[in-house]
Amino acid sequence: MIKITLGVSSSISVYKALDIARRFKERDCDVRVIMTKNAAKLVSPLLFETLTGNPVAVDMYESRQSQKVEHIELAKWEDILVIAPATANIIGKMANGIADDFLSTHYLASTSKVVVAPAMNGRMYRNRIVQENIEKLKERGVIFINPKKGMLACGEEDEGALEEPLKIVETTLSLLKEKDLAGKSVVVTAGATREYIDPVRFISNPSSGKMGYLIAEEAEKRGAKVVLISGQTYLNPPKGVEFVKVETTSEMKKEVLNHFKKCDILFMAAAPSDFQPTSRAKEKIKRERGSLKIELKPTEDIVSTAAKNKKKNQIICAFAAETENHIQNAKKKIKAKGVDYIAMNDVSKKDSGFESDINEIILIDSKLNSYNLGKDSKQNLARKLLDKILKK
Ligand SMILES: Cc1cc2nc3c(=O)[nH]c(=O)nc-3n(C[C@H](O)[C@H](O)[C@H](O)COP(=O)(O)O)c2cc1C
Known part of the structure; x- marks a missing residue:
C-alpha cells in the first residue's frame, strides 16, 4: 500500500x-x-x-x-x-x-x-x-x-x-511508478578522473559527480541492480548500490569493461580526463628546476571501447559536455562512438552543468532525434532520462 x-x-x-x-x-x-x-x-x-x-x-x-x-x-x-x-x-x-x-x-x-x-x-x-x-x-x-x-x-x-x-x-x-527496472542491471560512471604528473600533482576537471550519483540512485529506487563506478567526488554513494572507486581514466576503463559485460544499461556520466601526461615523474617535481613543459597524450576512449563490445540488447547512454556547436557536436559523437544515446549538456552556461545542482539536457538518440529534457534539478533530470530511455 x-x-x-x-x-x-x-x-x-x-x-x-x-x-x-x-x-x-x-x-x-x-x-x-x-x-x-x-x-x-x-x-x-x-x-x-x-x-x-x-x-x-x-x-x-x-x-x-x-x-x-x-x-x-x-x-x-x-x-x-x-x-x-x-x-x-x-x-x-x-x-x-x-x-x-x-x-x-x-x-x-x-x-x-x-x-x-x-x-x-x-x-x-x-x-x-x-x-x-x-x-x-x-x-x-x-x-x-x-x-x-x-x-x-x-x-x-x-x-x-x-x-x-x-x-x-x-x-x-x-x-511512485512500479519498479520498472526490476531484474535489470545498470552501470553508471560518475565524477572526474585524475592523471598524475608526479606523485602529488594531477590533471583533472571540475565534475562534481552529482548527475551520475543521482542516476544511480534513481535506477536503484526503480529496482535495478546498480554498479556505480566513480572517480573523484565529495559525495556519499547512494544506498543500495555497488560502489567501485577509481582514480585514473585507465582504471575507469578497466572497471567499465568488466561490469559492462553483465549489464543492461550503461550510463557514462563521468568526466574522465581526455589527456594524460606522456610520463609520470616518480618523485615530486621540484620548483627549483625552473619552467616545466608537460607533454600530454590522449587517454583511452572508454565510450568507444564499450560501444565496440556492445551486445544487441544493451543500451549505452553517454554524456557530452559541450561548450560550442552543441547539437552538431553531439550528433557527430553519437555516430562516431556508436552509442544509443547522447545526453548533451552545455557546460558553457554559468548557472548549470559542472558543480551545479541544476542542469540542462538535450537527449539525442541514434536516429538523431533530439528530446529537450529542459533545465531542471539534476534529480528530476535523472528521472526524466530514465523515463525517456525506458519508453523508447
Ligand atoms: C480565506 C483565506 C484564503 C486564503 N487563501 C490563500 C491562498 O490561496 N494562497 C495563499 O498563499 N494564502 C492564502 N491566504 C493567506 C494565508 O492563509 C496566510 O498567508 C497564512 O499565514 C498562511 O499560513 P499557513 O501557510 O501556515 O497555512 C488566505 C487567507 C484567508 C483568510
Whole structure:
C-alpha cells in the first residue's frame, strides 16, 4: 500500500484537499494528513480524519499522552509527501529552512519525494520572492504541480488556481511508478578522473559527480541492480548500490569493461580526463628546476571501447559536455562512438552543468532525434532520462 503524507495549508482551495485525500483513498493509498493551524481554522480536521480513517496532525505541542502523530515517525513512514494546496507562506518556509509548525518541521525531517501544488492569487504567485523560493525548492528536487489559470477567489481570472485534484493524485502516483527496472542491471560512471604528473600533482576537471550519483540512485529506487563506478567526488554513494572507486581514466576503463559485460544499461556520466601526461615523474617535481613543459597524450576512449563490445540488447547512454556547436557536436559523437544515446549538456552556461545542482539536457538518440529534457534539478533530470530511455 502506498503511504502518503498530505500537507494542507490555508489557501482558499483548502476544501479541494478533501477531494485529494478521498481520491488517494480510492486508489488504496494510506493517507496521513498534516494541517497548518490556519488551514484547520478554514476546514475541520475531523473531515480529513473521517475521510482517511487516520488521525490528523496539527499541533506539535499536544501533550505526549494525547499526541497521536509524531513528525519524525511520520517522515520515516511515508513514501511521498504531497503539499496541496501550498500557500506562499509554506513555500517560503520550506525554501528557507523554517520549522515553526508541524508541517514545516515534518518537511525538514522528510527524505522522501516531495510534491508541491501551489495555490494563491496570481500577483502573489508571480512575486519575485515566491518565484525565487519555488526555484530554490526545484533545485533541491521538489516537484511542482503548477497552478492553472482560472477564476480566483478574489474575483480575478488569473494563474494561481490549484491544479485539479485528479491531476494532482495522478501525477503523484506516477512518480511512485512500479519498479520498472526490476531484474535489470545498470552501470553508471560518475565524477572526474585524475592523471598524475608526479606523485602529488594531477590533471583533472571540475565534475562534481552529482548527475551520475543521482542516476544511480534513481535506477536503484526503480529496482535495478546498480554498479556505480566513480572517480573523484565529495559525495556519499547512494544506498543500495555497488560502489567501485577509481582514480585514473585507465582504471575507469578497466572497471567499465568488466561490469559492462553483465549489464543492461550503461550510463557514462563521468568526466574522465581526455589527456594524460606522456610520463609520470616518480618523485615530486621540484620548483627549483625552473619552467616545466608537460607533454600530454590522449587517454583511452572508454565510450568507444564499450560501444565496440556492445551486445544487441544493451543500451549505452553517454554524456557530452559541450561548450560550442552543441547539437552538431553531439550528433557527430553519437555516430562516431556508436552509442544509443547522447545526453548533451552545455557546460558553457554559468548557472548549470559542472558543480551545479541544476542542469540542462538535450537527449539525442541514434536516429538523431533530439528530446529537450529542459533545465531542471539534476534529480528530476535523472528521472526524466530514465523515463525517456525506458519508453523508447
Ligand atoms: C480565506 C483565506 C484564503 C486564503 N487563501 C490563500 C491562498 O490561496 N494562497 C495563499 O498563499 N494564502 C492564502 N491566504 C493567506 C494565508 O492563509 C496566510 O498567508 C497564512 O499565514 C498562511 O499560513 P499557513 O501557510 O501556515 O497555512 C488566505 C487567507 C484567508 C483568510
